[in-house]
Amino acid sequence: MTLVDLSHPLWAGMPKIPILPEVERHQIAAIADGAPMNISSITLALHVGTHVDAPSHIVEGGTPIDELPVERFHGTAVVSRVDRKPGEEITVEDVLAGGPEPERGEFLLVATGWSTKFTSPEYGDHPSLSPALAEWCVERGIPFVGVDMITPDLPVHRRPQGFDFPVHRTLLGNDVLIAENLTHLDGLAGRRVRLLAFPLAIRGGDAGPARILAEI
Template sequence: MSTPSSPTARRLWDISPPVHAGSPVFPGDTAFSQQWCATIGPGCPVNVSAITMSPHVGAHADAPLHYDAQGATIGDVSLEAFLGPCRVIHAIGCGPLITWEHIAHSVNGALPQRVLVRTYEHMPVDRWDGQLAAYAPDTIERLADLGVLLVGIDTASIDPADSKTLDSHQVIRRRGLRVLENLVLDAVPEGDYELIALPLKLTTADASPVRAVLRALD
């Protein structure tokens, strides 16, 4: 979370977890690692590193290619869904599936096209949670019916960690929604914000890291 630099600056919430060698990853996925290719010293004016990681480490956007063999890569996905008004809804401690009754209290009147759901009191940025909360497929169907373009969550997946059918991912595939996972919403009150979470233009990848932030509307 940052402090405004001037009286007119809108408040920002950084909702991205730290990314480093200890960042949790889905079992079997590629963890973050970094090597130094060059370091400042005699004959070298710069530090240059090389990193290896799954694009699903930390806050990230899934591409349709992640859950559809013929789906678009993240570099081919329109940026529209990842930038604009959003609503943060608390469903803390709910699960294992987030059903409509868990979020209905905040779905009233005009709903922004982006919805982020907080399920943790404190998001576990330092460990893998195999019991993560996920969206019920019907919840995503109903959000799509209301015009939602993007759904987000503070867990590693919108489906249960042990799911082999990925029912909620299949709903977003069929309905054309976008998704953000691994957000940190611990300090964010329920309400409406501006979401900024642009993926990299990775032309062959199934996902991309994002630096996700929320900005106050006024």
């Protein structure tokens, strides 16, 4: 058994969607200053870094992250390699060409290679899942979709006026969980893996930071 870490570490000032506050880390106590132990804190929005979105992220009255059964966060996942440019839509055909066809109940991870740009301004200009692909996932019975991008929807600067997050609405509105900001998917492309994607159980949380691992 080999475990592959699909998560980005958290650090102060790390990349994020512009609307979100900066990640901050504070040293509360330090051994170097005479304290008996080191103690620090971190302040971050729940949608920074590698995380899992709960239905309550976009559905009023939807299930929050802490009320989802833990069984929802692990399962067999198909990793599909897709080569698309910024602003282009990832289609059902792309997913089927890039890996095994997911069976009902299997997770889908879309590997675009965008995680290599995580600390670059280019990270914010990425491909997106087509609304038709999101609908296909629902019809196919896929309970969990993960991407190595900041969002499966259109990049922020490419969104038209009145943009309503169709991919988020289709997936989360049908109880399909979303993992964002994954990394190290390229080496798993075209394979089936066992995914362990347990988020923090934040009471009432619309998402949860997660340490996501693939078991091969």
